[in-house]
Amino acid sequence: NAGVTQTPKFRILKIGQSMTLQCAQDMNHNYMYWYRQDPGMGLKLIYYSVGAGITDKGEVPNGYNVSRSTTEDFPLRLELAAPSQTSVYFCASSDRGKSNQPQHFGDGTRLSIL
Amino acid sequence: GENVEQHPSTLSVQEGDSAVIKCTYSDSASNYFPWYKQELGKRPQLIIDIRSNVGEKKDQRIAVTLNKTAKHFSLHITETQPEDSAVYFCAASTSGGSNYKLTFGKGTLLTVNP
Numbered sequence: 001n002a003g004v005t006q007t008p009k010f011r012i013l014k015i016g017q018s019m020t021l022q023c024a025q026d027m028n029h030n031y032m033y034w035y036r037q038d039p040g041m042g043l044k045l046i047y048y049s050v051g052a053g054i055t056d057k058g059e060v061p062n063g064y065n066v067s068r069s070t071t072e073d074f075p076l077r078l079e080l081a082a083p084s085q086t087s088v089y090f091c092a093s094s095d096r097g098k099s100n101q102p103q104h105f106g107d108g109t110r111l112s113i114l
Numbered sequence: 115g116e117n118v119e120q121h122p123s124t125l126s127v128q129e130g131d132s133a134v135i136k137c138t139y140s141d142s143a144s145n146y147f148p149w150y151k152q153e154l155g156k157r158p159q160l161i162i163d164i165r166s167n168v169g170e171k172k173d174q175r176i177a178v179t180l181n182k183t184a185k186h187f188s189l190h191i192t193e194t195q196p197e198d199s200a201v202y203f204c205a206a207s208t209s210g211g212s213n214y215k216l217t218f219g220k221g222t223l224l225t226v227n228p
Contacts (some may be wrong), residue, residue: 031214042203043119043158044216058215059115090157098217100146100165100207105157 001026002045004106006091013081013113021076021109023091030096032074033103034058034066036087049074050096081113116141117205120219128227129221133194135222137204138186146207147180147187148216153200161202194226 007022025032030051035043046056049068051096064084065077077087088110091101117140139147140197159228164171164178164187171178175194180187191198201223205216 034213040221042220043216044218045215048215059217094214102148102163103216105159107157114121 001086003027004091004093004104006089006106006109007093008109009107010110012111013078013111015081015083015113017081018079019081019111021078021089021091021111023073023074023076023106024072024082024102025074025093026072027093027095027104028071029093029104031094031101031103033092033094034064034074034076035090035092037061037090037108039089046076060075078111083113085111086113087111092106115143116206116217118204118217118219120204121224121228122222123220124223124225126225126227127194129194129196131194133191133224133226134191134199135189135204135224136186137148137188137206137219138184139206139217140185141206142182144206146214147178148205149178149189150203150205150218152221156208158203172180191224196228198221199224199226215225 004025033047033048044060047066049055090108091106094103095101120137145166150158152158153162175192177190201221203221204219
């Protein structure tokens, strides 16, 4: 198993450009999450999904969109990139069980917006 | 929503000493408390977790304690080694229905001096 795979690893965008951060997991996990991590800070939840076709906002959703057409994939879309979106983005997934299951993280995408 | 406070923000210890990191949470309904270790430039990795029906859990040199009444939990690392140097994050679940969302603390930078 590759676990959670994120692409690209690094990206530089100009203000106003758009891009999609890709996330795929091969563990057949129902739950998937997108976080951002600003320097010296913890992880803040952007969006999450409890299964294909179902998504919901997290703590900091403004400026982002997501979709979940399959169990495996959970892409994050930035429509109009702004400098405030410069961050490291982590995707995570967890299994569905009777109680909370550990979240497994990808390697992250380091995004700079200039 | 849930709020997780983590202290201290930085911690420096000598190799072989113990390290303790403390977290408090606000939502009395939280029932899952994982700890993640993040080395520089790497993904967060789960090192230990505890559920609300357990007061303490150990895994070799790492232990976590939970006080539900006071709404705080702590990570204890004994016999610290230089490879323990990293940022440690606590988290609490804001589980509602089948949605297992984590709220993270801001992290503790642990430095183990040889």
